[in-house]
Amino acid sequence: MEQVINYQCDVLIIGSGAAGLTLALHLADHAQVLVLSKGPLTEGSTYYAQGGIAAVFDEDDSIESHIQDTLVAGAGLCDADAVAFTTSNARKSLQWLIDLGVGFDRVDAADSESKFHLNQEGGHSHRRILHAADATGKAVQTTLVGQVKAHPNIRILERYNAVDLITNRQTHKQQQVYGAYIWNRKAEQVETVAAKFVALATGGASKVYQYTSNPDVASGDGIAMAWRAGCRVANMEFNQFHPTCLFHPNAHSFLLTEALRGEGAVLKRPDGSRFMPDFHEAAELAPRDVVARAIDYEMKRLGADCMYLDISHQSADFIQEHFPTIYDKCLSLGIDITRQPMPVVPAAHYTCGGVMTDLDAHTDLPHLYAIGEVAYTGLHGANRMASNSLLECLVFAQAAAADILKRLPEARLHLDLPGWDESKVTDSDEEVIIQHNWHELRLFMWDYVGIVRTNKRLERALRRIELLQQEIHEYYSNFRVSNNLLELRNLVQVAELIVRSAMSRKESRGLHYNLDYRETSDSASPSVLTPGEK
Structure with a gap:
């Protein structure tokens, strides 16, 4: 098969959410970076994240408390070193976003120097969630996209699927990643990328379930590619089902953030009675697995299509200020959340397991990294605590960047890659x-x-x-x-x-x-x- 190298770079980043773009920006001053985005740059789980990012900014809080809360939520299965590493680097990572211009909410919105407004969510013992109203992911993603587009050393390929990693599996030397085959969705052809390093930042696999809060791109691509290339995976049985997705025929995958419950929203049966106090002492602020199972149990017990989330006891001004996205979306569907409860069902939300990595985001395959939801770092254990997900993206992207830059001077580009062979395939009519x-x-x-x-x-x-x-x-x-x-x-x-x-x-x-x-x-x-x- 004739060899054609369509792209060459120092680092190929497959995925364009918070993990991938953070890695790109930390590398780009010293490396040529190629970012692969399966859809538009603004599409992906990061963009739709509502709640926020956890870090210790309150003087009454502590890293030790953040560690303990994460360990408890992880049900005894977190890796203690990964938890300590992530929480200890949280504030530095958040400060980097703040310096980039992400507009996290302040206590006094008119004063840019006032303290940050911190939310509290399920599993957290303190208020430590930095947020931008109820559209934190959008604020983060749009800021990162603006920075990436402006950097001369970052090239972006939108509407490209990664097909498979290219390794030296054919030789008897230590296996290593050399690049990837990618599918150009516009030209409908497979192309080849040669790279000194490859980073998987493809997100999770919740699209494997019929009902999910995730966008369509969350199809487990990085996990599957890494597995086919010889990498171990861990804890894949731990799929987090977000307790509260809006139940409405015209509200595909619309999430109702945990912060609603953090600000006093309560879960009710169709008859208006509360049920979470029957299941856990923390009631609506119990860990997500507890809340999701409780809703599932009540739906099956009563034969109900959904349960209800009610924040209407708060003032209309408070609701519209703190949850403008949710208020507008529900109102467009005929639900005024200042006056009536929201119908909710659980939906697949987060893949806690993934490709095994160390604290530098290394996988089992030399020169291959995995960051964000695609990875198993040990941070989440048997259950991810709210608002630790974007945090993991930031912390491990920065760790991966530091490790790649350390290794970059000794790395070399391999151009003797096998070409993509489609000589024996045809167009499908089925x-x-x-x-x-x-x-x-x-x-x-x-x-x-x-x-x-x-x-x-x-x-x-x-x-x-x-x-x-x-x-x-x-x-x-x-x-x-x-x-x-x-x-x-x-x-x-x-x-x-x-x-x-x-x-x-x-x-x-x-x-x-x-x-x-x-x-x-x-x-x-x-x-x-x-x-x-x-």
């Missing part, structure tokens, strides 16, 4: 197969591998996944790639990893709740999967 498999996968993952699991449900899911994998492999081998095919290939791989991880855990802990193993074991360890091992 796209309906992809659509059918797509819907089947997401539906049985929701039914069998959702908030509450059983051994039988997991076994059924795995059997169906294995059948789908055979069909998808055959399809992938015979037809040219497309966006839906690439995402489906990755999602079915991630689904297998989730189910295998869930089957290996003989207990209930955090986000993983199995009716056949209701107790939590005395010892805790991450569930690690290694390519080539069953």
